Amino acid sequence: MKRLLAGFLAALMLPSSALAQSADEAAFRALYKELVETNTTFSVGDCTLLADKIATRFKAAGFPDSNLIPFSTPEWPKSGGLIVNYPGTDRNAKAILLLAHLDVVEAKREDWTRDPFTLIEEGGYFYGRGTHDDKSQVAIWVDSLIRYRQEGFKPRRTIKLALTCGEESSVPFNGASWLMANKRELMDAEFALNEGAWGQLDEQGNRVALLVEAGEKTSQNFSLEVINIGGHSSVPLPDNAIYHLTDAIRAIRGHQFPVQINDANSAYLSRMAKITGGAQGAAMAGLAANPMDSKAAALLSKIPTLNAMLRTTCVATQVNAGHAPNALPQRATAIVNCRIFPGVSRDAVRQTLIDLIADPAVTVTRLKVARTEGDEPPPPLTRKIMGPIEKVAGEIWPGVPVVPVLQAAATDGRALSAGGIPTYGVSGLFFQADLGNIHGLNERVGVTSLFEGREFLYRLVKLYANQQN
Ligand SMILES: [Zn+2]
Numbered sequence: 001m002k003r004l005l006a007g008f009l010a011a012l013m014l015p016s017s018a019l020a021q022s023a024d025e026a027a028f029r030a031l032y033k034e035l036v037e038t039n040t041t042f043s044v045g046d047c048t049l050l051a052d053k054i055a056t057r058f059k060a061a062g063f064p065d066s067n068l069i070p071f072s073t074p075e076w077p078k079s080g081g082l083i084v085n086y087p088g089t090d091r092n093a094k095a096i097l098l099l100a101h102l103d104v105v106e107a108k109r110e111d112w113t114r115d116p117f118t119l120i121e122e123g124g125y126f127y128g129r130g131t132h133d134d135k136s137q138v139a140i141w142v143d144s145l146i147r148y149r150q151e152g153f154k155p156r157r158t159i160k161l162a163l164t165c166g167e168e169s170s171v172p173f174n175g176a177s178w179l180m181a182n183k184r185e186l187m188d189a190e191f192a193l194n195e196g197a198w199g200q201l202d203e204q205g206n207r208v209a210l211l212v213e214a215g216e217k218t219s220q221n222f223s224l225e226v227i228n229i230g231g232h233s234s235v236p237l238p239d240n241a242i243y244h245l246t247d248a249i250r251a252i253r254g255h256q257f258p259v260q261i262n263d264a265n266s267a268y269l270s271r272m273a274k275i276t277g278g279a280q281g282a283a284m285a286g287l288a289a290n291p292m293d294s295k296a297a298a299l300l301s302k303i304p305t306l307n308a309m310l311r312t313t314c315v316a317t318q319v320n321a322g323h324a325p326n327a328l329p330q331r332a333t334a335i336v337n338c339r340i341f342p343g344v345s346r347d348a349v350r351q352t353l354i355d356l357i358a359d360p361a362v363t364v365t366r367l368k369v370a371r372t373e374g375d376e377p378p379p380p381l382t383r384k385i386m387g388p389i390e391k392v393a394g395e396i397w398p399g400v401p402v403v404p405v406l407q408a409a410a411t412d413g414r415a416l417s418a419g420g421i422p423t424y425g426v427s428g429l430f431f432q433a434d435l436g437n438i439h440g441l442n443e444r445v446g447v448t449s450l451f452e453g454r455e456f457l458y459r460l461v462k463l464y465a466n467q468q469n
Helices: 002-013 016-037 047-060 135-151 175-182 241-253 263-276 278-289 294-301 304-310 346-357 383-396 413-418 447-465
Strands: 068-071 081-086 096-101 120-122 125-127 159-164 191-194 199-201 207-216 218-227 313-321 331-340 363-366 402-407 423-425 444-446
Touching: 016 047, 016 135, 016 447, 047 068, 047 081, 047 135, 047 159, 081 135, 081 175, 096 135, 096 175, 096 413, 096 447, 125 447, 135 159, 135 447, 159 175, 175 413, 191 413, 191 447, 207 263, 207 383, 207 413, 218 241, 218 346, 241 313, 241 331, 241 346, 263 278, 263 304, 263 402, 278 294, 294 304, 331 346, 346 363, 383 402, 383 447, 413 423, 444 447
Parallel strands: 096 159, 096 191, 191 423, 207 402
Antiparallel strands: 068 081, 081 159, 120 125, 125 444, 199 207, 207 423, 218 331, 218 363, 313 331
16 A cells, blocks of 8 residues: 555656656557567568558548558568658658568567567567567657657658568568559658668667668578489498588688778778777778778678678578488588678679589579669768758767668668668667577567667657758
């Protein structure tokens, strides 16, 4: 009873704004829960269903049907999505586009500590598949637009939101590419904001920098295949499919592609050099100043995240060989996933693999990609883009630097950039080096971090939406 009374008194002492805030925070939590708990994996999930649920929320918030455009194709009925239009007041002002993907990476219940499709709050974290990638951003975009409408916010420029499917799976349907090819006018915008960058925490949980994605590498899978006549395993032959394949994989393992410096990774190196300090900081400054500094490059290449930002990388990710324990293998295949530096062609990388393997028994094939991607350079980081990010970041996290980054992973931003819409990655969520175990087990996001990211993007989009041309 005493405790109850104390709680009641504490509630009375809360300022009214905090009470009001908790009401819209509750709405946000309900939305986020629905997003995480609607399975959108490729195997058994349904993006179209989730897009429907989101459209229902927009309708309930008063958005007219004419501003809600659901889409799907007959070939991929569960890979649909939704476009939302929030009209601006100035017809001559170019729109801005918010992008996020509804689908998530597969997650097996038996591998996870908690059910991946139940949103669980524990120890200051939200756990669940997609809590970070990318349902955090879906939730923040949807929630922001609904709040803008509730407030009667009238932006100068139209704000568009595209929620798509097919970002994570390697199936030949990618919603962002499909929209660019089939609904280009609905997507048209001066620039787009997307996933792809986050805030960086150190091991103690202190904020180090807010990253902004200014370009990303291309993901390309190659298959290595060896076909062999096989035979009885009691009579081994020197010509063996598995041995050809393992030699090929070993040749790739030993290779380092050349270091490349562009605007994005150079800006990252020079800005992070001061924060990092020590020998590593000196090497970062050295390499930014002189891309030929091989000593600095060698030192930084030992750090996996920096290595990935400095060059094309290729790594074996899957192998499959043999058909029986007592038979010589008739077939051995591997998938090699390459992350290609902006401006380098996929065919050039394939040729490098062929040269490294140097074995005509191994066939190297470039696998099809669903996403439309060009070899265009990363979009420029102008003041118009960076100014608002720095302003809002300074309000919420004073003193934390904003740092451009070349993203080693690929996102749907590539499809938009290839279609002429410069796309930047920015989220305002902060993570330690594990990035909340994105794509892995027990994916999670800090509760405070999610709410701060929500506030950050809500304010940021408002600034962009009222920007003068
Ligand atoms: Zn993602």
